[in-house]
Amino acid sequence: MTRYGLGRLAWVAAALAAILFALTPLVWMVLTSLKSNREITQETSLVPESLTSANYVSLFSGREFGAYLTNSIVVTTLSVAIALILGTQAAYVLARFRLWGGMQRYVGFSLLMVRLLPPVVIIIPIFLVAQQFGLLNTQLSLIVVYATFNVTIVVWMMESFFREIPVDLEEAAMVDGDTRFTAFRRIVLPLAAPGLVATGIFAVITTYNEFLFALVLTSTPAAETMPVGAATLIGRINVDWGAMSAAGVIGALPIVVFSIFVQKHLVRGLTMGAVK
Amino acid sequence: MRVTASCATTARFVFLVVTIETVLGLALAVLVSREGRFIRRIRATLILPMIITPVVVGIVFRLIYASDVGLLASIAHAVGLDPPQILSSGTGAFWGLVVLDVWEWTPLLFLILLAGIQSMPVEPFEAARVDGASAWRSFVDHTLPLLRPTILVAVTLRAIEALTTFDQVYVLTRGGPGTSTQLISIYGYQTFFQFQETGYAAAMLFMVALVVLLAAGFAVGLMRRRGR
Numbered sequence: 001m002t003r004y005g006l007g008r009l010a011w012v013a014a015a016l017a018a019i020l021f022a023l024t025p026l027v028w029m030v031l032t033s034l035k036s037n038r039e040i041t042q043e044t045s046l047v048p049e050s051l052t053s054a055n056y057v058s059l060f061s062g063r064e065f066g067a068y069l070t071n072s073i074v075v076t077t078l079s080v081a082i083a084l085i086l087g088t089q090a091a092y093v094l095a096r097f098r099l100w101g102g103m104q105r106y107v108g109f110s111l112l113m114v115r116l117l118p119p120v121v122i123i124i125p126i127f128l129v130a131q132q133f134g135l136l137n138t139q140l141s142l143i144v145v146y147a148t149f150n151v152t153i154v155v156w157m158m159e160s161f162f163r164e165i166p167v168d169l170e171e172a173a174m175v176d177g178d179t180r181f182t183a184f185r186r187i188v189l190p191l192a193a194p195g196l197v198a199t200g201i202f203a204v205i206t207t208y209n210e211f212l213f214a215l216v217l218t219s220t221p222a223a224e225t226m227p228v229g230a231a232t233l234i235g236r237i238n239v240d241w242g243a244m245s246a247a248g249v250i251g252a253l254p255i256v257v258f259s260i261f262v263q264k265h266l267v268r269g270l271t272m273g274a275v276k
Numbered sequence: 277m278r279v280t281a282s283c284a285t286t287a288r289f290v291f292l293v294v295t296i297e298t299v300l301g302l303a304l305a306v307l308v309s310r311e312g313r314f315i316r317r318i319r320a321t322l323i324l325p326m327i328i329t330p331v332v333v334g335i336v337f338r339l340i341y342a343s344d345v346g347l348l349a350s351i352a353h354a355v356g357l358d359p360p361q362i363l364s365s366g367t368g369a370f371w372g373l374v375v376l377d378v379w380e381w382t383p384l385l386f387l388i389l390l391a392g393i394q395s396m397p398v399e400p401f402e403a404a405r406v407d408g409a410s411a412w413r414s415f416v417d418h419t420l421p422l423l424r425p426t427i428l429v430a431v432t433l434r435a436i437e438a439l440t441t442f443d444q445v446y447v448l449t450r451g452g453p454g455t456s457t458q459l460i461s462i463y464g465y466q467t468f469f470q471f472q473e474t475g476y477a478a479a480m481l482f483m484v485a486l487v488v489l490l491a492a493g494f495a496v497g498l499m500r501r502r503g504r
Contacts, residue, residue, distance in 0.1 A: 011307040025336045028347045040345050116492035118440035120461040121485035124478050209329040211443040227331040248335035252328045
C-alpha cells in the first residue's frame with residue numbers, strides 16, 4: 001500500500017514538473033508581450049503591473065505582420081492542397097498496383113528518404129534554381145518547394161491508410177459500372193478520410209512553421225512568411241523586447257489554435273508513423 | 277579548420293540532446309503509463325513545445341536568457357542575485373541551446389515511447405510480479421528489451437533532426453558567441469549566404485546529407501521491419 005502510494009506520488013510529481021517545465025517559458029513570453037517597454041527594461045517585474053496592447057498594435061501598424069500572416073496562410077493552404085491532391089492519388093497507386101519490377105516498394109521508400117532529408121542540405125541548389133527561374137521573393141517559389149516536400153509525407157502516410165481498406169469494396173463498385181477513378185473518389189477517399197485529416201494537419205503544421213526555405217527564398221513582406229517576419233525583429237544590437245515577444249505570440253497563435261481544433265488527430269501525424 | 281570544430285560542436289550537441297531527451301522521455305513515459313485518463317489530459321500541454329514554430333521557440337528562450345530583461349535575470353533580481361550571463365559566454369550559450377532543444381523535443385520522445393509501452397504485452401509483467409520481481413528488475417528485464425526497437429527508431433529520427441537544427445540557433449545565438457554554438461547547418465548557411473563560398477558550402481552540406489541519408493535508411497528499415 002505504501003509502495004503504491006509512493007509510486008503514485010512519484011508520477012504526479014513528475015507529471016506536474018513536466019507540465020510546469022513545458023508551460024513556464026510560454027507564459028513568460030505572453031506576460032512580457034503585455035508589458036510596456038519601460039516596464040520590461042527598467043523594472044524587471046515577474047508579473048506585469050499594468051497590461052498594454054501597444055506591442056501588438058505596433059506589429060500591425062508600424063510593421064508588416066498583416067502581410068506575413070496573409071503570405072503564410074496563402075502559401076500553407078495552397079501547398080498542402082496541391083500535395084493532398086497529387087499525393088493521395090500517388091499513394092493509391094502504390095497501395096493497389098504492382099509497378100514494373102516491384103518498383104512500388106522503392107518509390108515509397110525513396111519518397112520517405114526525401115521527407116527525412118532536412119531542408120538545410122538542399123538549400124543551396126534550391127536557391128540557385130529559384131534564382132535562375134527568377135522566382136526569388138515570390139509566394140510561388142515557396143508554394144512549389146513546400147508542395148514538393150508535402151507530397152512525400154502525404155504519399156508515405158496515405159499509402160498505409162489505403163492498404164487498410166479492403167479491395168473488395170472498390171471492386172464491387174467497379175463491377176457496378178464505376179471507373180477506377182470514380183470508385184477511388186466515391187468509395188476509397190471517404191473511407192480514408194481520418195487518415196487524410198491527420199496527414200493534412202501534420203502538413204499544415206510543418207509548412208506553417210518552416211523557416212529556412214522562407215528565409216532564403218524571400219526578402220520582402222511581399223512574400224515573407226510569419227516565421228521570417230518574426231525573426232527579422234531580432235536586431236543585432238538593439239532589441240525591441242516588447243515587439244519581439246508579441247511577434248512570438250502572434251507567430252505561434254495560428255498553429256496553437258489550429259491544434260486545439262484538431263487535437264484528436266495530432267499524435268499520429270506528429271510522430272510520423274513511428275507510432276502505429 | 278573551422279569545419280572540424282563545427283562538426284565536433286554538432287556531434288556534442290546531438291549526443292547530449294538525444295541522450296537527455298531519451299532518458300527524460302522514457303522516465304516520464306514509464307511513470308505515467310498506467311494512468312490513461314490523466315495522460316489524455318496532459319498530452320495537449322506536452323505537445324505544445326513541439327508544435328510551436330521553431331523560430332518562436334528561439335524567441336521564447338531569448339526572453340528567458342536575456343541578461344537584462346530575461347526570466348532568469350528577473351528571478352535573480354527578485355531574490356537579490358546577480359543576473360546570470362548565459363548567451364554571452366560560450367559554455368553558457370551552448371548549454372542554453374541544449375536546454376532549449378530538450379524543452380522542445382522531449383515531448384516527442386515521450387509520446388513515441390509511451391505508445392510503445394502501451395502496446396507491450398502484459399504477460400511478462402504479470403509473471404514478473406508473481407515471481408516477486410521489483411519494479412526496477414521488471415523494467416530492466418522486460419520493459420527495456422521489449423521497447424528496444426521503438427527506442428531505436430525514435431532515437432534515430434530525433435538524431436537526424438537534431439543534426440540539422442537551424443531555426444532556433446539562428447534566432448538564439450546565430451552560432452555565437454565566437455563559434456560556441458556554430459552547428460554544421462548554421463556554418464554551412466553562413467559559408468554560402470554570407471561568405472559566398474558556394475562550392476565549399478555545398479560540399480559541406482552534401483557531407484551532412486550523406487550522413488542523414490545513411491541514418492534515414494537505417495530508420496526506415498527499422499520502421500518497415502516493425503510494420504510487417
